[in-house]
Amino acid sequence: MSSGVATQQKSIGWLPWTTLVLSVAGVAVAAYLTYEHYTAGTTLACPDTGVVNCLKVTSSQYSKLFGIPVALLGLLFFVGMTALSLPPLWRTASPWPSRLRLAAVVVGVVFVCYLIWAELFQIDAICLWCTVVHGLTIVLFGLVVIRQALPPLED
Known part of the structure; x- marks a missing residue:
């Protein structure tokens, strides 16, 4: 392994773990929102008046x-x-895991853009929990795209 590749591996060694932590955090928040959806949002921990209105x-x-x-x-x-x-x-x-990762985050960020549009221009309300999910998706998108842009690692 050349010293340049070894340096690159060390410099992005945090990336897989970061995406894993962000994904697990996303599972937690999305599970909470799914639970709230099926229980009619009776325990939704978010304001329900004004611009910030998760229930709306x-x-x-x-x-x-x-x-x-x-x-x-x-x-x-x-x-x-x-x-x-x-x-x-x-x-x-x-190459398939990286291709699937990239395809997933592209679909995810496009869907997030649609949901943000819906919140801002159709619903006239913002859900704080949804915003966390949107942020996690956008950061995952950025990390996966950055990794895809780098040259492949050699063994």
Whole structure:
């Protein structure tokens, strides 16, 4: 292994673990939102008046896509990202984990843009918990794209 590749491996060694931690955090928040969706948001820990109104957002017509709760879609996304963010899948010689990771975060960030648009221009309310999910997705997108832009690691 050349010293340049060894330096690159050390310089991005934090990336797989960071994506894993962010993905697990996403699972937790999305699981909470999914639970709240199925319990009618009775214990939603968020203001329910004014611009910040989680109940208004999570019970709006935009809280489902083709009848599937958006929160559940988010949970499935983060479960998949957690699996794809396991460190061994960052080190595999197969190109498929990185391709799937990239495809997932692209779909995720496009969907987040749609949801932010819905909150700002259709619902006229913002959900703090949803904003956490949006932020986690955008950061995951950035990390995965940065890694994809780097040259492949050699053994």
